[in-house]
Amino acid sequence: MRPATSWFQLPDLINLDLDIEGMTCTACSRRIEKNLNKVEGVHAYVDFATETAHVTMAPTVTRDRLVEVVRDAGYDVGARRPGSDALKLRIIIGAVISAPMAIIGMIPGVMDSIPSWPWIAAVLTAPVAVWVAWPFHSAAVKNLRHRTSTMDTLVSLGVVISYMYSLIQLLTGGMESYFEVAAVVPTVVLFGRWLEVRTRRSATDSVRALLAAIPDTATIRRQGVQQNVPTSQVRLGDTIVVATGQPIPVDAIVLEGRGLIDNSLITGESVPEDAGVGTRVAAGALNIGATLVLEASAVSANSRIARIADLVREASSQKSKIASLTDKISNVFVPSVIGISAATYLGWLLLAHDPTRALSAAIAVLVIACPCALGIAVPMSLAVATSLGARRGIVIRHPDTLSLLGHIRRVVLDKTGTVTTGSLRVMASALVAGSPADTKTATAYAAALERGSVHPVAKAIAELAGSLIATDVVETPGLGLAGKVAGHSVEVGRPAEPGVEITDAALAAAIETVGAKSLVMVKVDGVPTLILGLEDSIRPEAEAAVRELSAIGITPVLLSGDNEARVASVAASLGIGDYFAGVTPEGKLAAVTKLKAEAGTGQLTAMVGDGLNDVAALAAADVGIAMGSGTYATQAAAAITILDDDPRAIPFAIRLGRHTYTNIRQNLGWAFGYNVVLIPVAALGLLNPMLAGTAMAFSSISVVLNALRLRRGFTVPSK
Numbered sequence: 001m002r003p004a005t006s007w008f009q010l011p012d013l014i015n016l017d018l019d020i021e022g023m024t025c026t027a028c029s030r031r032i033e034k035n036l037n038k039v040e041g042v043h044a045y046v047d048f049a050t051e052t053a054h055v056t057m058a059p060t061v062t063r064d065r066l067v068e069v070v071r072d073a074g075y076d077v078g079a080r081r082p083g084s085d086a087l088k089l090r091i092i093i094g095a096v097i098s099a100p101m102a103i104i105g106m107i108p109g110v111m112d113s114i115p116s117w118p119w120i121a122a123v124l125t126a127p128v129a130v131w132v133a134w135p136f137h138s139a140a141v142k143n144l145r146h147r148t149s150t151m152d153t154l155v156s157l158g159v160v161i162s163y164m165y166s167l168i169q170l171l172t173g174g175m176e177s178y179f180e181v182a183a184v185v186p187t188v189v190l191f192g193r194w195l196e197v198r199t200r201r202s203a204t205d206s207v208r209a210l211l212a213a214i215p216d217t218a219t220i221r222r223q224g225v226q227q228n229v230p231t232s233q234v235r236l237g238d239t240i241v242v243a244t245g246q247p248i249p250v251d252a253i254v255l256e257g258r259g260l261i262d263n264s265l266i267t268g269e270s271v272p273e274d275a276g277v278g279t280r281v282a283a284g285a286l287n288i289g290a291t292l293v294l295e296a297s298a299v300s301a302n303s304r305i306a307r308i309a310d311l312v313r314e315a316s317s318q319k320s321k322i323a324s325l326t327d328k329i330s331n332v333f334v335p336s337v338i339g340i341s342a343a344t345y346l347g348w349l350l351l352a353h354d355p356t357r358a359l360s361a362a363i364a365v366l367v368i369a370c371p372c373a374l375g376i377a378v379p380m381s382l383a384v385a386t387s388l389g390a391r392r393g394i395v396i397r398h399p400d401t402l403s404l405l406g407h408i409r410r411v412v413l414d415k416t417g418t419v420t421t422g423s424l425r426v427m428a429s430a431l432v433a434g435s436p437a438d439t440k441t442a443t444a445y446a447a448a449l450e451r452g453s454v455h456p457v458a459k460a461i462a463e464l465a466g467s468l469i470a471t472d473v474v475e476t477p478g479l480g481l482a483g484k485v486a487g488h489s490v491e492v493g494r495p496a497e498p499g500v501e502i503t504d505a506a507l508a509a510a511i512e513t514v515g516a517k518s519l520v521m522v523k524v525d526g527v528p529t530l531i532l533g534l535e536d537s538i539r540p541e542a543e544a545a546v547r548e549l550s551a552i553g554i555t556p557v558l559l560s561g562d563n564e565a566r567v568a569s570v571a572a573s574l575g576i577g578d579y580f581a582g583v584t585p586e587g588k589l590a591a592v593t594k595l596k597a598e599a600g601t602g603q604l605t606a607m608v609g610d611g612l613n614d615v616a617a618l619a620a621a622d623v624g625i626a627m628g629s630g631t632y633a634t635q636a637a638a639a640i641t642i643l644d645d646d647p648r649a650i651p652f653a654i655r656l657g658r659h660t661y662t663n664i665r666q667n668l669g670w671a672f673g674y675n676v677v678l679i680p681v682a683a684l685g686l687l688n689p690m691l692a693g694t695a696m697a698f699s700s701i702s703v704v705l706n707a708l709r710l711r712r713g714f715t716v717p718s719k
Helices: 026-037 063-072 083-106 117-132 134-145 151-172 179-199 202-211 304-317 323-351 355-369 372-391 400-405 415-419 439-450 456-462 505-514 542-551 564-574 585-598 612-620 632-637 649-683 689-713
Strands: 014-021 042-047 052-057 217-222 225-230 239-242 252-256 259-262 273-275 292-296 394-396 408-414 420-431 470-476 480-485 488-493 518-524 527-538 555-559 578-580 604-609 623-627 640-642
Touching (some): 083 117, 083 134, 117 134, 117 179, 151 179, 323 355, 372 689, 408 415, 408 612, 408 649, 415 564, 415 604, 439 480, 439 488, 439 518, 527 564, 542 564, 555 564, 585 604, 604 612, 612 632, 623 632
Parallel strands (some): 408 555
Antiparallel strands (some): 042 052, 239 292, 259 273, 518 527
16 A cells, blocks of 8 residues: 555655656566665555655655665666657567568478578577567566566576577577577567556556646735745645636635636536635636635645545556566466476486487477467457457557456446536526516527626527627626616526525426426516526437446446436436435545445446546546546546447447456466476477477467457447
């Protein structure tokens, strides 16, 4: 677990984040974490996913001391380099060289027809075996320093021995050559590493996007002087001035003014909230009403949105990875293979007194065990699944997701923007008995009046505008608009102030007729005339999506910051039995956490959302699914993005995940099973290195064909 003090600084402790370079697996992060925690006064957590060491330390500990410890462990600290781009260049060069070599080596007779081919192969393979494979060689050296081994060790050994043995054979006139092995293996395994590096950025990206909603500067009043200061320098109790259209820099309480706050960043709901004296407002919310004077109730590091960002990082860092499976296996597999290879050499040397046969058998063991098929088992299935998903408008960003989707038994659906459109529309109206105008006329009056306002409710009503023009329009933040239309005084606002009981029977009846919606009252010449009900409409595909989820054994749950009546209405319309209403971002996180705790063994929970307010819940869910129209932070925190916002893609993604994970398990089973069966055969001298290389190639081809079988067996339905 990351230290609880990462955002909330204790008086005697210092919090520090270090960017770690050079980690290749979870064993690396554990090694660095262990060494940092040996330093007195240091409590560290190293997050492999974000390549960051989160450190809480005593004032007596210096950053230089921590950097020294990291470097002593064989890693580095500094500005994070674009790791995926660096790997990409190595992969491209490796693929350009290794692909033709592999094709030539696999077709009988082709090598013999090319003059001096062994020398050509030796020259071509050299940059791949050295430069392209350098990340594996470097990791192998670090592992050796710490007396450990990983798959990097095996890849490095396989490449070095295959190349050196082939070079010795070439120089001594031998017939056996495995240059293609030394070229293909690092390229293919590095491709899997590249995919992993790309997905490891998501947690960091989502946190950055969240915190980007907080402005860099704030306007404050100190000793009667108004000045702009960096938001990080705002202190508790400072007086802050926020003009119309500006975001709120820190959590605060309204001291002066009354207006409207677009709090969709926090709540996800499209209807702005009233803000008056005493109202608490959150950092990142947008002031769309009059100028407000606030009192800072929290500094930037302790703001609500900063705490949500912390929750995202916390939740993201605890996710498991498919890649960790190979790390665990390698703890036993790699030393065992090296031991078997050494024992094979000694056995043939002592029993048969044949150094050439001994070396050939030992190399055959290493070649047959080289994890080429293992390296492409996950990437190949993922590549096929990615293309299938892309055709359906689904982006699968995390390989881990494929191992989790098959166990999903509950899907939590955020209401606004997921099962609804997220855009307000006038959905109902009711004329107040005894009104001076009819429904059509009163609606036209209201639309003309609202035409010039930027309020989301006003925009929805203004869509109904005709040719009428409003004059003398006055907008009172938090209350509504008033003006003249066609010679009549027209007012548009709420039916009543919050907490005020409506005693007019005719007005109450009209409100009841409209139902559970965002309500707006239109007055004509001072008389309550019309009640308009606004809501974001349910997506046409949502009902089919819920029905499909139920058909594949998934329980849907609705989640929203909207009021109880509206959420219950939407749930009933979609046939969803369970829902949570009126929840904050922290409440959404708590709801997802609660559902996960209630789930049985092996039964996982997915979360679908589109707003910044959903980010923490998405990160905490076993699988986070973001809608394509949602924020960047939402998509960064999620493992899956639905580009076209079609909720029917949710059950499709789950079924695709189930099929793909089955395919991955088949590939991994074949890759390891092949090693288990053929390593003893190679050790007994029944499989020379040439045949071992051929068998390894066959294993890789089998993995590729099985992955392609996923494409044939899982068709994409038309939308």
